[in-house]
Amino acid sequence: xxxxxxxxxxxxxxxxxxxxxxxxxxxxxxxxxxxxxxxxxxxxxxxxxxxxxxxxxxxxxxxxxxxxxxxxxxxxxxxxxxxxxxxxxxxxxxxxxxxxxxxxxxxxxxxxxxxxxxxxxxxxxxxxxxxxxxxxxxxxxxxxxxxxxxxxxxxxxxxxxxxxxxxxxxxxxxxxxxxxxxxxxxxxxxxxxxxxxxxxxxxxxxxxxxxxxxxxxxxxxxxxxxxxxxxxxxxxxxxxxxxxxxxxxxxxxxxxxxxxxxxxxxxxxxxxxxxxxxxxxxxxxxxxxxxxxxxxxxxxxxxxxxxxxxxxxxxxxxxxxxxxxxxxxxxxxxxxxxxxxxxxxxxxxxxxxxxxxxxxxxxxxxxxxxxxxxxxxxxxxxxxxxxxxxxxxxxxxxxxxxxxxxxxxxxxxxxxxxxxxxxxxxxxxxxxxxxxxxxxxxxxxxxxxxxxxxxxx
Amino acid sequence: xxxxxxxxxxxxxxxxxxxxxxxxxxxxxxxxxxxxxxxxxxxxxxxxxxxxxxxxxxxxxxxxxxxxxxxxxxxxxxxxxxxxxxxxxxxxxxxxxxxxxxxxxxxxxxxxxxxxxxxxxxxxxxxxxxxxxxxxxxxxxxxxxxxxxxxxxxxxxxxxxxxxxxxxxxxxxxxxxxxxxxxxxxxxxxxxxxxxxxxxxxxxxxxxxxxxxxxxxxxxxxxxxxxxxxxxxxxxxxxxxxxxxxxxxxxxxxxxxxxxxxxxxxxxxxxxxxxxxxxxxxxxxxxxxxxxxxxxxxxxxxxxxxxxxxxxxxxxxxxxxxxxxxxxxxxxxxxxxxxxxxxxxxxxxxxxxxxxxxxxxxxxxxxxxxxxxxxxxxxxxxxxxxxxxxxxxxxxxxxxxxxxxxxxxxxxxxxxxxxxxxxxxxxxxxxxxxxxxxxxxxxxxxxxxxxxxxxxx
Numbered sequence: 001x002x003x004x005x006x007x008x009x010x011x012x013x014x015x016x017x018x019x020x021x022x023x024x025x026x027x028x029x030x031x032x033x034x035x036x037x038x039x040x041x042x043x044x045x046x047x048x049x050x051x052x053x054x055x056x057x058x059x060x061x062x063x064x065x066x067x068x069x070x071x072x073x074x075x076x077x078x079x080x081x082x083x084x085x086x087x088x089x090x091x092x093x094x095x096x097x098x099x100x101x102x103x104x105x106x107x108x109x110x111x112x113x114x115x116x117x118x119x120x121x122x123x124x125x126x127x128x129x130x131x132x133x134x135x136x137x138x139x140x141x142x143x144x145x146x147x148x149x150x151x152x153x154x155x156x157x158x159x160x161x162x163x164x165x166x167x168x169x170x171x172x173x174x175x176x177x178x179x180x181x182x183x184x185x186x187x188x189x190x191x192x193x194x195x196x197x198x199x200x201x202x203x204x205x206x207x208x209x210x211x212x213x214x215x216x217x218x219x220x221x222x223x224x225x226x227x228x229x230x231x232x233x234x235x236x237x238x239x240x241x242x243x244x245x246x247x248x249x250x251x252x253x254x255x256x257x258x259x260x261x262x263x264x265x266x267x268x269x270x271x272x273x274x275x276x277x278x279x280x281x282x283x284x285x286x287x288x289x290x291x292x293x294x295x296x297x298x299x300x301x302x303x304x305x306x307x308x309x310x311x312x313x314x315x316x317x318x319x320x321x322x323x324x325x326x327x328x329x330x331x332x333x334x335x336x337x338x339x340x341x342x343x344x345x346x347x348x349x350x351x352x353x354x355x356x357x358x359x360x361x362x363x364x365x366x367x368x369x370x371x372x373x374x375x376x377x378x379x380x381x382x383x384x385x386x387x388x389x390x391x392x393x394x395x396x397x398x399x400x401x402x403x404x405x406x407x408x409x410x411x412x413x414x415x416x417x418x419x420x421x422x423x424x425x426x427x428x429x430x431x432x433x434x435x436x437x438x439x440x441x442x443x444x445x446x447x448x449x450x451x452x453x454x455x456x457x
Numbered sequence: 458x459x460x461x462x463x464x465x466x467x468x469x470x471x472x473x474x475x476x477x478x479x480x481x482x483x484x485x486x487x488x489x490x491x492x493x494x495x496x497x498x499x500x501x502x503x504x505x506x507x508x509x510x511x512x513x514x515x516x517x518x519x520x521x522x523x524x525x526x527x528x529x530x531x532x533x534x535x536x537x538x539x540x541x542x543x544x545x546x547x548x549x550x551x552x553x554x555x556x557x558x559x560x561x562x563x564x565x566x567x568x569x570x571x572x573x574x575x576x577x578x579x580x581x582x583x584x585x586x587x588x589x590x591x592x593x594x595x596x597x598x599x600x601x602x603x604x605x606x607x608x609x610x611x612x613x614x615x616x617x618x619x620x621x622x623x624x625x626x627x628x629x630x631x632x633x634x635x636x637x638x639x640x641x642x643x644x645x646x647x648x649x650x651x652x653x654x655x656x657x658x659x660x661x662x663x664x665x666x667x668x669x670x671x672x673x674x675x676x677x678x679x680x681x682x683x684x685x686x687x688x689x690x691x692x693x694x695x696x697x698x699x700x701x702x703x704x705x706x707x708x709x710x711x712x713x714x715x716x717x718x719x720x721x722x723x724x725x726x727x728x729x730x731x732x733x734x735x736x737x738x739x740x741x742x743x744x745x746x747x748x749x750x751x752x753x754x755x756x757x758x759x760x761x762x763x764x765x766x767x768x769x770x771x772x773x774x775x776x777x778x779x780x781x782x783x784x785x786x787x788x789x790x791x792x793x794x795x796x797x798x799x800x801x802x803x804x805x806x807x808x809x810x811x812x813x814x815x816x817x818x819x820x821x822x823x824x825x826x827x828x829x830x831x832x833x834x835x836x837x838x839x840x841x842x843x844x845x846x847x848x849x850x851x852x853x854x855x856x857x858x859x860x861x862x863x864x865x866x867x868x869x870x871x872x873x874x875x876x877x878x879x880x881x882x883x884x885x886x887x888x889x890x891x892x893x894x895x896x897x898x899x900x901x902x903x904x905x906x907x908x909x910x911x912x913x914x
């Protein structure tokens with residue numbers, strides 16, 4: 001048999017790009033549980049969500065049956081600006097590891113937002129514009145989502161009101177400035193602009209904020225302002241629907257190359273990247289057409305899948321958002337200052353949670369020094385300096401490739417390289433100078449989080 | 458005639474990628490003047506350059522006759538990691554400007570070094586490795602070149618000793634940290650490691666350094682260390698040779714689309730990007746096969762082509778480097794603190810200088826607030842946040858497209874988007890908050906620079 005010649009990078013043509021998003025819920029026997037009322041725990045009808053979310057996004061959120069959604073032409077046009085993202089054969093990493101495995105990664109960091117978040121940001125901005133809204137509000141932690149949304153809002157001429165976790169606002173002035181450049185208003189959270197923010201500042205005057213608090217502020221502003229809605233960059237079903245573009249492109253590119261993935265690996269914080277990447281593979285597994293090993297990788301410091309509970313929980317600390325049933329550490333869980341800001345959320349997408357609960361995907365957790373060790377190895381041979389979040393997937397891809405070296409198996413490994421680390425150089429500095437530490441929460445730490453779970457179930 | 462459908466982004470396949478660099482000097486009737494001895498002004502033979510530069514690079518530097526050089530397989534392999542770069546049709550910019558012009562840009566910022574500099578860095582590192590050297594030394598200002606070289610040296614296992622202008626070292630810790638991540642040793646310049654550095658620090662204790670001084674330090678270390686040579690990221694003929702990959706790819710992609718460029722625009726500091734981009738177009742113009750309008754854009758604050766003298770000059774402030782005949786403001790010229798760090802060099806590539814002198818290319822200068830205005834416009838519609846350097850080309854591309862709007866001409870405009878501005882957010886911040894100013898040197902300022910030109914000519 002002659003060796004097939006596979007290029008380093010594979011791009012789909014514009015014609016080959018997916019024209020529809022795939023809704024994995026249509027193929028799930030056990031559907032994710034519906035969003036529920038934070039006051040009563042009862043499922044929320046569409047009308048109850050309308051003060052918070054855009055109408056068409058609610059329809060997407062609640063639709064467990066429609067398998068494919070047409071991507072609107074306006075969104076397809078924007079996708080052409082930075083998509084298709086390349087599927088890259090990691091020849092140099094394979095060589096470094098001396099592995100028979102074929103390693104591929106889907107690289108989503110080649111746009112100015114620096115991550116995959118733009119895939120859903122542009123969709124959400126489009127539906128907000130279509131509804132005739134003035135603008136949207138959101139929160140951002142490390143800043144990838146806020147940057148993506150500011151780009152999307154700038155494109156459609158929408159106001160973009162971002163509540164940025166105060167510690168990131170102060171430590172990541174560059175991300176904040178990218179958002180400003182795209183015309184967004186960025187407020188450090190907690191702020192005095194909201195009742196939630198005022199209450200938190202009164203109780204904890206020196207607080208540097210949290211994602212859960214920033215969400216509460218953004219929601220409060222959305223529901224109390226004429227012509228505004230709240231948008232979220234992860235966790236929700238609608239986000240995973242939009243992010244399916246990652247997996248659909250990756251699968252189409254692999255098919256074009258005549259390769260079949262054996263293992264699919266993604267980092268998992270709220271689940272947006274993982275849920276998007278694995279979608280078409282999970283579909284075939286759910287339909288029992290093909291088998292795949294699908295691995296969610298989370299930080300050991302914030303282990304919602306591997307050590308959390310599968311329960312209805314608050315999505316925010318202010319408890320103004322709907323409840324979601326998910327693997328969670330509890331909204332009261334305090335994550336350690338891990339450098340992968342995008343993976344510090346206490347919960348996990350209900351879809352990803354359900355797929356994990358049903359054994360369609362597995363999960364593992366890794367420590368950050370091992371993650372950065374993998375990141376630097378990868379950067380040096382593959383030429384891309386990865387985001388700390390993405391590097392969780394790199395670490396496990398390397399582990400799996402080394403297993404192949406031992407067994408001699410020529411497995412095809414696909415992982416998601418969600419973004420670049422250009423705005424995370426303080427983290428690299430800590431690793432490079434040896435001051436980075438690991439942190440694994442104790443069982444007592446977890447109990448504090450679990451004690452904050454809602455009581456009506 | 459039916460409208461041709463041109464995609465947003467055009468990528469060459471691996472097979473279509475250029476396998477040779479093009480040496481424009483072979484087609485120049487008036488060859489660029491040879492490098493000369495800084496002590497006597499006499500042309501330097503190859504042997505005299507060998508303590509400073511790698512042997513094969515000297516051969517490339519001095520060869521005015523060989524039209525094409527094979528790109529070594531090892532360099533081609535590395536190119537596959539991040540090349541071909543896309544040729545992008547700026548549909549959104551065209552729409553914003555409402556222009557009949559077809560605007561294309563060749564985007565070189567999609568790699569971790571963030572600019573086109575990697576094209577020559579990997580070639581220079583390869584020849585250093587082939588020569589059996591231990592490592593190379595260099596200087597870097599804003600940090601793009603140093604980052605590129607650190608990536609290239611990491612790939613070939615070479616030591617990389619970077620002298621970084623002190624003000625950038627302090628103000629751009631992220632770039633420094635990227636270099637560290639790739640294993641480079643980064644020293645703020647002037648330093649106490651060299652005689653040149655010590656002398657400058659003694660004379661000007663509080664100095665924040667300059668590119669000319671950092672060059673002198675890097676050269677001193679190279680010539681006084683066993684197994685080391687000095688490498689430079691711009692100005693030299695060899696660099697333009699390697700950078701021809703930009704223009705060759707751009708031209709091949711345009712040919713594939715059936716488009717013929719009318720105007721080619723590049724920013725010009727030392728001339729590496731401009732010289733690389735225009736190469737195959739200038740070739741046809743030199744051979745009188747085709748006509749093109751080729752425009753070099755420089756900052757009004759450092760106008761070497763538009764206000765400089767065409768003369769032999771020092772390349773560094775320590776006056777240890779060979780002299781080059783070029784358009785120059787004099788090594789004693791003090792540029793204002795313009796935010797486009799890559800365009801603050803006092804001289805200009807001898808090849809670019811000669812082409813300009815012979816009327817093959819024209820030049821214009823622009824002020825930085827107008828440049829950032831163009832940059833923000835571009836970022837908002839095209840989705841890429843451009844480097845301040847690259848934005849000089851954007852500004853003039855917009856001007857030319859607006860001329861087409863007036864005349865109704867459907868000209869094809871190609872410009873070089875050399876890099877991203879992710880590490881330049883302080884500059885964007887200054888623009889966004891209105892504190893950015895313009896600066897045009899007075900004739901008296903220029904006289905100070907001209908007074909520093911060498912006297913033997």
